[in-house]
Amino acid sequence: MNPPAPTATELEAHPVVQAAFAAAWADSFVDDDALRHEEGGFVYANLDTGEISVRRAPPGETDAIDLSFPTEVGGSFLVATYHTHPHPPDRVWTAEPSPTDRRLAAESGVPWFVISHVGTFVTGPDCRRDGLSGPPGYPTD
């Protein structure tokens, strides 16, 4: 039996994850029309200790970020991704996970968090598919 992965609900309440969301939001320059861009990264759970840790991805573009290549964290498994949708909701942009976010999250096998002006959304599975086993990055890689 594989150790279970933390659920999206558990991760969203975790102080390390909350701090990572706040840091990504702050670095997205949400109030600056010229500099506003997506930021994000990856959440990991340690197989032995259950410790939650995070790593940032390189900064994204105005309305995109590449989360294809999670950093490997020794002894830990990827359990979620997160990224910002920094645009004001009264523009053409969407605060919620995009159709691409939803598709990639479902394919990736881990929950995807999207942080926006109107709150945090989650899409994809409720927790890492097949628990803490298999490849350390996306379980479907």
Ligand SMILES: [Zn+2]
């Ligand atoms: Zn997105």
